[in-house]
Amino acid sequence: MERNFPLDMDAFVPRCLDADLSENSWFRGLETMVNIIITAIHINALWVLPAAYYYCTEMTLPRTFRNSPSWNDPDRVAILREILTGKINLDIMDVAYVDFLASPPCSGCLSRASCALHLLRLARGLPSWLTPAKKGAGPKYHTLGHWWNRKWLKEQHCGGLCTPCASACISAYESARDDYWDKIPSAFNLPSWKELRSLRETDLDK
Ligand SMILES: [Zn+2]
Numbered sequence: 001m002e003r004n005f006p007l008d009m010d011a012f013v014p015r016c017l018d019a020d021l022s023e024n025s026w027f028r029g030l031e032t033m034v035n036i037i038i039t040a041i042h043i044n045a046l047w048v049l050p051a052a053y054y055y056c057t058e059m060t061l062p063r064t065f066r067n068s069p070s071w072n073d074p075d076r077v078a079i080l081r082e083i084l085t086g087k088i089n090l091d092i093m094d095v096a097y098v099d100f101l102a103s104p105p106c107s108g109c110l111s112r113a114s115c116a117l118h119l120l121r122l123a124r125g126l127p128s129w130l131t132p133a134k135k136g137a138g139p140k141y142h143t144l145g146h147w148w149n150r151k152w153l154k155e156q157h158c159g160g161l162c163t164p165c166a167s168a169c170i171s172a173y174e175s176a177r178d179d180y181w182d183k184i185p186s187a188f189n190l191p192s193w194k195e196l197r198s199l200r201e202t203d204l205d206k
Contacts, residue, residue, distance in 0.1 A: 001040060005051035007193060007200070009181040012051050013144050016058060030060050034070050034079050044203065047196040053188040057087040058142055082188055089187035090142045097143045097176050105161075106168040118160035143180050147173060 006012045033056050040048050065083070070076035105115035147153060153173060158166040185192055191199070 001036065001045065001048050005048040005055065007047055007051070007197060009144070009177075012054075013148050016051075016055055017145055017148060030056065030064055030068055031070065033060075034068075034076050037079050038076070045200075046190065047200040049190055050185045050188060050193070050196070053083060053086050053190075054090070054142075054184055056083045057090055058145060086188040090184075093180055093183055093187065094143050097147075097180055103172070106165050108164040110162040110164060115161050115165045119165075121160075122157065144177065147177065 004015070006015075033052065037049065037052050037056075040046065040052065060083070065080070068080060070080055103119065105112050105119065109115050150170075154166070154170060158169045161169060182193065185196065190196070
C-alpha cells in the first residue's frame with residue numbers, strides 16, 4: 001500500500017502520472033480505492049491516505065463518482081464526502097498556485113518589454129487549464145500533475161523569458177509545488193506530513 005501511496009512527492013507524482021488505468025493496474029477504480037482507504041483507516045496506516053485521496057480526486061471521472069454504489073452504503077459515504085471536499089480544496093489550491101505565474105518580470109530582468117509580454121501571454125492561457133475538463137475528456141490533473149514536467153516548464157513555459165526571469169519562474173514553481181504538497185493532507189482533513197511520518201515511525205517500531 002505504501003509503495004503505491006508514498007509520503008514523498010517525487011515518488012508519488014510520477015507514479016500517479018504513469019498510472020495505467022486498465023484492469024491490471026494498481027488503480028482499479030473508485031470502489032477498490034474506497035476499500036483501500038477503509039483498510040488503511042482500519043489498520044491505522046493514516047500516512048498512505050493523502051496520496052490515496054489525491055489519487056482518487058485526480059483519476060476519478062465525475063460520472064464515475066456520481067454513479068458510485070458507495071453512496072448507498074453508510075460506511076462508505078464518509079469516504080466519498082472526504083474525496084469530494086478534498087477535490088474542492090485542491091481546486092482552490094490550484095487557483096492560488098498559479099498566482100506566481102501571473103507575476104511581473106523579475107527585478108533583474110534583462111528585457112522588460114518582451115518578458116512582460118510573454119508573462120501576459122502565459123497568464124492568458126491559465127483559465128483554460130483551470131476550467132473543468134470537457135465532457136467525455138479524461139481526468140483533469142491538479143497542479144502537481146499539470147506542472148510536473150520540469151523540462152517542459154523550462155523549455156516551453158519559460159522559454160520566452162530572459163535568463164533571470166526564467167530562473168525566477170523556475171524557483172517560484174519549485175517552492176509553490178512544495179507548498180502545494182505540504183497542504184495536501186489538510187485538504188483531506190488529515191494531520192500534517194510531519195505528524196503522519198511520526199505516526200508511521202511509531203507504528204512500524206512496535
Ligand atoms: Zn526578464
